[in-house]
Amino acid sequence: MSRDGAGYCCGTDDKELDMPPETIGRRYEVLREIGRGGMGAVYLCNDTLLGRQVAAKQLGGLPGESTPHLARALREARTSAALSHPNVVSIYDAVEEGHHVWLVMEYLPSRTLSQLTREDGPLPPGRAAHVGAQVADGLAAAHSRGTVHRDVKPGNVLVGDNDHAKISDFGIARSVDDETLTQTGMVTGTPMYFSPQLARGLTATPADDVWALGATLFSAVEGEGPWPPKDNSLALLVHIAENPPPEPRRAGALGPIIRRMMAADPDDRPSMAAVAHELRAVALAAQSDEHGTLALPTPELHEPTHEPTHEPTHEPTHERTPVPAAAVPVRQAEPRPAPAAAYESAADQGSRRWVLPLLGIAVAVLVVVAAAFVVGDVLGGGGSDPTAETSESPVDGGASDAKRGASESVPEDDPATSAETSPETSTETSTENSTDAVSTTSPEQFVSDYYALLPADTDSAWALLSDEMQAEVGGYGSYQGFWRTVEAVTVEDTVAESAETVVVELIYSTAEGTESETRLITVENTGDGLQIVGDQVV
Numbered sequence: 228m229s230r231d232g233a234g235y236c237c238g239t240d241d242k243e244l245d246m247p248p249e250t251i252g253r254r255y256e257v258l259r260e261i262g263r264g265g266m267g268a269v270y271l272c273n274d275t276l277l278g279r280q281v282a283a284k285q286l287g288g289l290p291g292e293s294t295p296h297l298a299r300a301l302r303e304a305r306t307s308a309a310l311s312h313p314n315v316v317s318i319y320d321a322v323e324e325g326h327h328v329w330l331v332m333e334y335l336p337s338r339t340l341s342q343l344t345r346e347d348g349p350l351p352p353g354r355a356a357h358v359g360a361q362v363a364d365g366l367a368a369a370h371s372r373g374t375v376h377r378d379v380k381p382g383n384v385l386v387g388d389n390d391h392a393k394i395s396d397f398g399i400a401r402s403v404d405d406e407t408l409t410q411t412g413m414v415t416g417t418p419m420y421f422s423p424q425l426a427r428g429l430t431a432t433p434a435d436d437v438w439a440l441g442a443t444l445f446s447a448v449e450g451e452g453p454w455p456p457k458d459n460s461l462a463l464l465v466h467i468a469e470n471p472p473p474e475p476r477r478a479g480a481l482g483p484i485i486r487r488m489m490a491a492d493p494d495d496r497p498s499m500a501a502v503a504h505e506l507r508a509v510a511l512a513a514q515s516d517e518h519g520t521l522a523l524p525t526p527e528l529h530e531p532t533h534e535p536t537h538e539p540t541h542e543p544t545h546e547r548t549p550v551p552a553a554a555v556p557v558r559q560a561e562p563r564p565a566p567a568a569a570y571e572s573a574a575d576q577g578s579r580r581w582v583l584p585l586l587g588i589a590v591a592v593l594v595v596v597a598a599a600f601v602v603g604d605v606l607g608g609g610g611s612d613p614t615a616e617t618s619e620s621p622v623d624g625g626a627s628d629a630k631r632g633a634s635e636s637v638p639e640d641d642p643a644t645s646a647e648t649s650p651e652t653s654t655e656t657s658t659e660n661s662t663d664a665v666s667t668t669s670p671e672q673f674v675s676d677y678y679a680l681l682p683a684d685t686d687s688a689w690a691l692l693s694d695e696m697q698a699e700v701g702g703y704g705s706y707q708g709f710w711r712t713v714e715a716v717t718v719e720d721t722v723a724e725s726a727e728t729v730v731v732e733l734i735y736s737t738a739e740g741t742e743s744e745t746r747l748i749t750v751e752n753t754g755d756g757l758q759i760v761g762d763q764v765v
């Protein structure tokens with residue numbers, strides 16, 4: 228192992244894998260190890276640029292395994308970065324160092340669902356339903372954009388305070404039209420939670436995630452996995468493929484939904500969105516159980532996540548349709564001196580170019596392409612190349628890059644050529660450029676990166692609004708309340724109209740559907756970097 232001017236440099240033997248670096252990518256100070264998984268250690272770090280805690284997961288670096296590991300890591304970063312959702316662990320950055328990739332992600336003080344079950348015993352059905360509903364929300368958002376997780380299991384469900392749950396580890400997730408993984412012939416995932424179809428080697432579909440979540444809930448309430456443990460994975464696969472689904476015994480009100488989620492025929496399984504809805508109903512019923520036998524932590528049940536809330540406090544005069552405000556929610560329908568995004572008249576609403584009726588498969592494809600576009604931006608610092616989805620390029624930034632972009636440059640390297648051929652991290656490159664780069668972040672990149680933060684990281688996004696815009700919005704609570712109603716926002720295109728104005732085309736996904744909108748964003752360099760100072764529908 229060596230440390231050089233570019234920061235920590237990793238070797239390739241197992242011993243070195245056990246030694247944490249002091250800093251990752253010259254930006255993330257390692258504080259302590261959080262845990263270990265099949266792919267390596269996870270460390271709690273301090274992001275010195277944004278002053279927040281993050282989790283960094285080390286992947287790759289084993290002899291002869293670096294390439295597939297890097298590919299898996301980058302795929303994980305791309306998939307998760309495109310999935311900005313309150314119930315999906317956000318990927319902020321991916322740093323290549325030596326033979327390793329560090330995935331830098333949102334830190335969630337938590338226990339995994341498997342730890343929780345092991346330490347607290349089997350979960351009451353209502354509590355399991357509450358956790359499961361949130362995970363189903365996150366997975367439904369992934370499914371709506373063509374991504375199958377493929378490794379849903381208790382170890383990939385992080386449960387934090389008040390049982391706030393997030394699904395993590397999109398390491399083997401992929402878009403359904405991405406044949407890269409199937410071409411490798413690799414079998415990945417955890418057999419214990421495989422559906423019979425996956426066990427038979429069929430291509431993964433959203434119905435397999437539904438099964439896996441059903442099996443995960445089965446484990447949570449039963450205290451043990453759905454199948455008898457077997458040392459031999461192949462034997463377990465054969466067992467799953469040839470035997471009827473297990474019957475839950477301690478699931479109570481959760482029993483019927485678990486049975487349907489684990490239906491042998493995938494066509495008999497509900498969609499993930501329907502699962503979320505049903506699980507939430509079970510959780511709510513348990514919450515109101517007077518006898519408290521299904522007691523739940525109450526605060527989180529009221530968290531809107533993205534279940535439709537028909538009476539949003541921040542939108543008193545409008546239907547709860549997603550309001551595609553660049554930065555802010557609609558608060559009232561009164562005329563404003565400047566048409567800031569915070570305010571939109573009823574006439575505006577009527578004339579809004581809703582495209583919902585035109586949406587269908589074509590939009591699903593569009594969203595996937597747009598997601599690649601956003602990630603491409605993040606990868607290339609402005610090189611918005613949708614083809615980057617299929618290249619093994621480094622992922623630099625993710626959600627955090629918008630914030631970083633406000634104070635430093637993002638390299639203009641070509642994402643299609645910089646990964647396998649150049650081991651330097653893109654984070655390193657951007658850090659090196661940081662001293663003189665305040666003015667080099669393009670407004671289009673800044674706007675793209677701003678939206679990449681949303682809806683998951685409202686804290687960081689909020690900091691990118693000028694004081695005046697924050698006042699226009701009506702406060703952080705209102706801003707956050709709006710973004711909680713949005714499952715995903717995707718930048719379809721950005722065009723600079725002038726040095727300070729950007730036309731951005733957006734696609735919003737909510738529980739009610741998908742819609743697009745074009746907005747004019749005005750940015751200004753305030754000395755601290757770029758900030759959003761104006762926003763209107765065009």
Ligand SMILES: Nc1ncnc2c1ncn2[C@@H]1O[C@H](COP(=O)(O)OP(=O)(O)OP(=O)(O)O)[C@@H](O)[C@H]1O
Pocket residue numbers: 261262263264265266267268269282284316332333334335336337338339382383385395396398
């Ligand atoms: N974002 C995070 N925030 C907080 N803790 C985390 C985070 N990600 C992982 N952890 C912790 O680190 C441990 C290891 O995580 P990891 O994802 O590597 O495990 P795993 O899913 O078993 O591994 P793999 O999927 O690679 O086989 C987990 O048990 C969890 O407690």
